[in-house]
Amino acid sequence: MTHLPLDQQLLDSCAALLLLLSFAMLSQRRIVTLVNLYAVQGAVLAAATLLLAWRTGEDHLYLSAALTLALKVAFLPWLLHRLIRRLEVYWDTEPLLNVSGTMLAGLVIVVFAFALAQPITRLASTATRSAVGIAVSVVLLAFLMMITRRKAMSQVVGFLSMENGVFFGAMSASYGMPMVVELGVALDVLVAVLVLGVFFFQIRERFESLDLHHLESLKEHE
Amino acid sequence: MALLLLLLLPVAGAAVLGVIGAHRRAPEVNALFSLGTFLAACALTAQVIRHGTVLLGDEQFFIDPFNVFLVALTAFVGMTTALFSRPYMRVELDHGRLSPGRLRLYHSMYQLFMFTMLLALTTNNMGLMWVAMEGATLSTVLLVTLYRTPGSLEAGWKYFILCGVGIAQALFGTILLYVAAGKVLGAQGMTALLWTHLDAVKAQLEPTVLALAFVFLLMGYGTKVGLVPLHSWLPDAHAEGPTPISAVLSGLLLNVALYAVVRSKVLVQGALHSQLPAQMLMGFGLLSVVLASLLLWRQRDIKRLFAYSSIEHMGIATFAFGMGGAIATFAALLHMTVHSLTKSSIFFTAGHAAQKAGSQAIEQIRGLITLSPTVGWGLMLGSLAILGVPPFGVFTSEFLILTTAMREQPWATPILLAALAVAFAAILSKVQPMVFGETTVRRLPHPPALLPVFAHLAIVLLLGVYIPPYLAEWYRAAAHLIGGP
Numbered sequence: 140m141t142h143l144p145l146d147q148q149l150l151d152s153c154a155a156l157l158l159l160l161s162f163a164m165l166s167q168r169r170i171v172t173l174v175n176l177y178a179v180q181g182a183v184l185a186a187a188t189l190l191l192a193w194r195t196g197e198d199h200l201y202l203s204a205a206l207t208l209a210l211k212v213a214f215l216p217w218l219l220h221r222l223i224r225r226l227e228v229y230w231d232t233e234p235l236l237n238v239s240g241t242m243l244a245g246l247v248i249v250v251f252a253f254a255l256a257q258p259i260t261r262l263a264s265t266a267t268r269s270a271v272g273i274a275v276s277v278v279l280l281a282f283l284m285m286i287t288r289r290k291a292m293s294q295v296v297g298f299l300s301m302e303n304g305v306f307f308g309a310m311s312a313s314y315g316m317p318m319v320v321e322l323g324v325a326l327d328v329l330v331a332v333l334v335l336g337v338f339f340f341q342i343r344e345r346f347e348s349l350d351l352h353h354l355e356s357l358k359e360h361e
Numbered sequence: 362m363a364l365l366l367l368l369l370l371p372v373a374g375a376a377v378l379g380v381i382g383a384h385r386r387a388p389e390v391n392a393l394f395s396l397g398t399f400l401a402a403c404a405l406t407a408q409v410i411r412h413g414t415v416l417l418g419d420e421q422f423f424i425d426p427f428n429v430f431l432v433a434l435t436a437f438v439g440m441t442t443a444l445f446s447r448p449y450m451r452v453e454l455d456h457g458r459l460s461p462g463r464l465r466l467y468h469s470m471y472q473l474f475m476f477t478m479l480l481a482l483t484t485n486n487m488g489l490m491w492v493a494m495e496g497a498t499l500s501t502v503l504l505v506t507l508y509r510t511p512g513s514l515e516a517g518w519k520y521f522i523l524c525g526v527g528i529a530q531a532l533f534g535t536i537l538l539y540v541a542a543g544k545v546l547g548a549q550g551m552t553a554l555l556w557t558h559l560d561a562v563k564a565q566l567e568p569t570v571l572a573l574a575f576v577f578l579l580m581g582y583g584t585k586v587g588l589v590p591l592h593s594w595l596p597d598a599h600a601e602g603p604t605p606i607s608a609v610l611s612g613l614l615l616n617v618a619l620y621a622v623v624r625s626k627v628l629v630q631g632a633l634h635s636q637l638p639a640q641m642l643m644g645f646g647l648l649s650v651v652l653a654s655l656l657l658w659r660q661r662d663i664k665r666l667f668a669y670s671s672i673e674h675m676g677i678a679t680f681a682f683g684m685g686g687a688i689a690t691f692a693a694l695l696h697m698t699v700h701s702l703t704k705s706s707i708f709f710t711a712g713h714a715a716q717k718a719g720s721q722a723i724e725q726i727r728g729l730i731t732l733s734p735t736v737g738w739g740l741m742l743g744s745l746a747i748l749g750v751p752p753f754g755v756f757t758s759e760f761l762i763l764t765t766a767m768r769e770q771p772w773a774t775p776i777l778l779a780a781l782a783v784a785f786a787a788i789l790s791k792v793q794p795m796v797f798g799e800t801t802v803r804r805l806p807h808p809p810a811l812l813p814v815f816a817h818l819a820i821v822l823l824l825g826v827y828i829p830p831y832l833a834e835w836y837r838a839a840a841h842l843i844g845g846p
Contacts (some may be wrong), residue, residue, distance in 0.1 A: 191477075197639070255573070256567035257717065258567075258570050258573060259540060259570055259573070261730060262540060262541060262544065262567050262569075263540055264568050265510070269762065278529070278533065282526065285522070285526065285808075289805070294522060298525055298529070299531050301526070302529060302532075305529055305532050305533050305536065308533060308536055309536040310539075312540045313536070313539055313540045313543050316488055316539060316554075317486075317488060317539075317553070317554060319486065319488065319489065320423075320486070320489065320492065320535075320554065322489030322490075323488065323489060323492030324488075324491075324492060324532065325500065326492070327492055327495040327496060329494075330451055330496075330499050331499055331525065334499055334502055334503060334519070334521075337503065337520070338502065338503070338506065338514075338517065338521070341509055341514055341701070342514050342518070345510075345514055346509055346510070351650060354429065360720070
């Protein structure tokens with residue numbers, strides 16, 4: 140058994156933490172806690188980026204870590220909390236699949252994700268390539284969360300968590316994307332959340348609730 | 362220079378209209394900015410015709426015959442739609458469906474949407490293309506919900522979430538592409554996402570990872586093309602948003618998304634030495650054609666009807682790109698052009714018709730021709746054109762696609778023919794009573810904008826009868842670029 144260097148071990152723990160957080164989000168029904176979990180996920184992501192930056196000496200990763208910290212740990216959670224208070228949505232209703240069922244589905248997804256990540260892991264030359272499987276799991280678990288939730292707010296957190304997974308994948312497989320692209324993606328995420336904020340108020344003004352079952356009338360057989 | 366103008370004019374337009382968008386003359390300002398963009402697109406096209414493929418701005422922008430024709434088309438339809446939206450939005454304002462504030466939002470976002478699409482088309486960077494595609498969704502979400510009706514909110518939400526998830530898959534695909542390219546082009550280079558560089562080394566890229574990347578890219582951008590089974594946002598967004606937005610979504614956004622799919626396919630096909638991408642495109646294309654033509658029968662809303670028809674036609678183009686080869690690719694490009702022109706002209710007339718009848722329900726729209734012969738005939742001719750009746754251009758492209766399919770993929774030909782026949786019967790049986798018979802419609806204070814409708818139909822007719830040699834040359838060069846010799 141070879142000893143891994145400390146920074147490698149730390150990075151691996153970050154990856155493991157991300158996966159754990161994904162499962163925690165999957166089972167969480169309190170929306171405020173969900174947003175907090177999202178903020179923690181962002182913080183772990185920023186820490187992993189920082190470690191990687193220090194390890195590889197890539198300057199753009201420092202910037203990327205700062206961006207993650209500012210956007211995903213501070214600004215977006217603040218905005219979401221504000222929205223929650225203004226809209227008074229604190230709890231999601233019973234999900235479409237019960238918690239234990241969701242967890243089991245999540246486990247299957249993780250196995251599948253690692254199988255999917257195999258060829259990428261083989262190709263990538265980065266020290267962190269083993270984490271690609273975790274990144275794919277985070278993406279797919281977020282997807283599962285979006286499918287099983289009813290409240291618009293939980294779906295949005297799922298969407299943002301999916302973006303975290305994609306971002307972590309980019310980092311572990313190729314030490315991030317070119318800076319222009321990363322900035323562009325960050326801008327898009329920011330605008331997306333702002334648009335959603337406006338959008339939520341429109342939904343609420345119309346239905347006086349953020350429950351998505353109101354939004355199911357456009358069916359084929361009317 | 363032309364490129365700079367092309368991209369800066371819509372941004373400037375968005376800023377200016379963000380301030381004065383509620384002014385009485387704002388629709389004219391909107392049209393003027395679109396006209397400027399179109400002129401810039403013409404200048405750019407002339408430049409490409411004279412000098413061939415150009416790389417600009419530190420290789421970040423790249424114009425070849427394939428995308429320049431889409432740039433010209435996008436700018437042209439953007440301009441005619443701005444002309445159409447002048448009387449249309451005034452009537453909506455008079456009917457109290459809109460407030461001046463929302464009109465400002467509409468005008469500003471319209472320009473921003475044009476910008477994101479032109480950026481997606483002209484950029485050489487696969488990452489920036491992703492950013493622009495996501496920007497196109499974001500700029501139109503609030504336009505789909507412009508009327509704030511329950512239906513429009515639902516449509517907007519569906520549009521946002523489905524395209525958001527889709528586009529996240531595409532981002533993952535883009536990352537995989539970057540990882541695979543990093544191996545060959547150097548991991549930290551800015552060049553590893555530039556399409557021209559990827560294209561140059563595509564034979565050396567790792568096949569398994571590229572196959573995986575293509576699945577993600579196709580899922581992502583395919584959602585925006587409206588490929589079945591990822592299409593469910595499309596009819597809702599088309600039916601619930603204002604009609605000018607339906608016209609640009611159908612006529613332009615779907616094309617730009619298909620452009621992204623085809624660009625990815627060129628790379629992956631080059632790396633794979635197998636038929637996987639081609640087969641996936643053909644499969645999804647055929648599925649979309651068949652399902653959409655069956656669903657056409659069930660539609661009761663005029664805009665939903667033509668939204669499903671868009672899914673069908675995007676399916677045909679996707680199928681043709683999947684077949685590959687010079688003729689099929691040529692036909693697919695022609696099909697993208699004529700579909701975009703015809704479909705937007707149909708949405709123009711459908712919009713006017715719905716306003717005159719006071720409803721989008723097909724049953725409420727009757728006898729357009731008695732009160733307004735031009736709108737009636739516009740709708741009839743547009744429908745005939747989109748159904749592939751000769752001598753319109755859609756006939757030419759569908760004919761080419763079918764004959765190629767007979768030779769290359771004989772199994773698919775009867776399926777395609779049957780689907781086209783079903784679509785023909787479905788649309789014609791629904792459009793015919795809307796145009797002829799007893800009338801239910803009334804006159805409106807603002808005369809309809811008919812110039813865009815008939816200009817589009819005239820071009821489609823022209824393309825059906827006679828394709829000018831330089832245009833044919835242009836399509837051939839583009840087909841050569843993406844479909845092999």
